[in-house]
Amino acid sequence: MAKVIVYPPTSMILSDLVERMGHQALVVPGEVRTKVTSLGIDSPPLNMTPEEPKKGLRYAAVDVPSGVRGRMSLIGPLIEEAQAGLIVKDAGCLTGCSGCDRTNELVRLLIKTKGIPVLEISYPQDEAEAKAFVRQIKTFLEGLN
Amino acid sequence: MRVTKYVITSPESDILPSDIAMKIYGSKNDVNVKETCFGVIINGEEDVIKRLVDEIRSLDPSGIFIKERGFPPGDPRRCRGRRGGGARPGYYMIESESKMLPLISKALASQAIGEAGALEEEISPAKKRPLDAQKLEEIIKDEFS
Numbered sequence: 044m045a046k047v048i049v050y051p052p053t054s055m056i057l058s059d060l061v062e063r064m065g066h067q068a069l070v071v072p073g074e075v076r077t078k079v080t081s082l083g084i085d086s087p088p089l090n091m092t093p094e095e096p097k098k099g100l101r102y103a104a105v106d107v108p109s110g111v112r113g114r115m116s117l118i119g120p121l122i123e124e125a126q127a128g129l130i131v132k133d134a135g136c137l138t139g140c141s142g143c144d145r146t147n148e149l150v151r152l153l154i155k156t157k158g159i160p161v162l163e164i165s166y167p168q169d170e171a172e173a174k175a176f177v178r179q180i181k182t183f184l185e186g187l188n
Numbered sequence: 189m190r191v192t193k194y195v196i197t198s199p200e201s202d203i204l205p206s207d208i209a210m211k212i213y214g215s216k217n218d219v220n221v222k223e224t225c226f227g228v229i230i231n232g233e234e235d236v237i238k239r240l241v242d243e244i245r246s247l248d249p250s251g252i253f254i255k256e257r258g259f260p261p262g263d264p265r266r267c268r269g270r271r272g273g274g275a276r277p278g279y280y281m282i283e284s285e286s287k288m289l290p291l292i293s294k295a296l297a298s299q300a301i302g303e304a305g306a307l308e309e310e311i312s313p314a315k316k317r318p319l320d321a322q323k324l325e326e327i328i329k330d331e332f333s
Binding site: 071075076169 | 194280285298
């Protein structure tokens with residue numbers, strides 16, 4: 044079983060396909076869970092504290108907006124843990140932790156330059172593309188065993 | 189550790205969120221269930237949820253999708269009843285990907301059928317028929333004419 048990071052890191056389709064194939068999907072909600080279920084973090088902005096941008100310094104410089112660093116404090120450790128990556132190139136809807144394009148560029152760059160097997164594909168638009176989409180992901184994930 | 193998962197049904201699936209909720213109630217596990225328009229949210233101990241997810245998936249293997257969720261169901265920090273209405277932030281991603289679920293479901297179903305067909309062929313390979321005498325005569329004539 045490999046740990047596979049998916050991009051967008053909140054994707055239902057990608058994380059479901061990874062879990063179906065018997066691997067572990069590294070997704071942001073898992074990180075958020077540890078934050079929101081820990082005692083002491085219960086005031087807005089809910090799951091972020093001033094500590095998070097400081098942790099994000101490991102991935103982005105101090106002059107980078109704190110939003111990027113805050114997001115990287117969640118996504119960065121997942122990238123470090125990842126043994127493979129699954130990236131969707133033209134993800135149509137990105138909100139919440141995936142809503143910052145600069146963070147997304149950095150996340151894609153870090154996944155690609157980590158030296159792990161990466162599959163980069165597009166979301167399907169029709170039935171034939173959907174079949175190819177599922178087949179490609181299946182072949183990629185089977186190769187990780 | 190208690191975990192929370194979304195169980196999301198494809199819009200074309202015959203399984204309703206209420207069917208999934210009934211299945212969970214019937215399993216008599218100590219699990220919190222919240223029925224929504226797109227599926228259910230379940231919350232419970234990790235090993236119980238893992239087992240339950242496999243059972244739920246078996247209702248419609250290609251039409252039910254699972255996603256991680258950070259916040260527990262009805263959490264006042266996320267529940268729109270407490271936030272004065274509007275969609276929950278993570279809903280937009282689910283809504284965006286839900287449009288693709290029928291395509292992905294069909295692709296998964298056709299792949300399952302393809303796999304089953306290939307397995308059947310493997311088990312009972314097509315019997316070789318003896319060459320027709322007339323055909324053999326034609327081949328000999330062609331070869332030695």
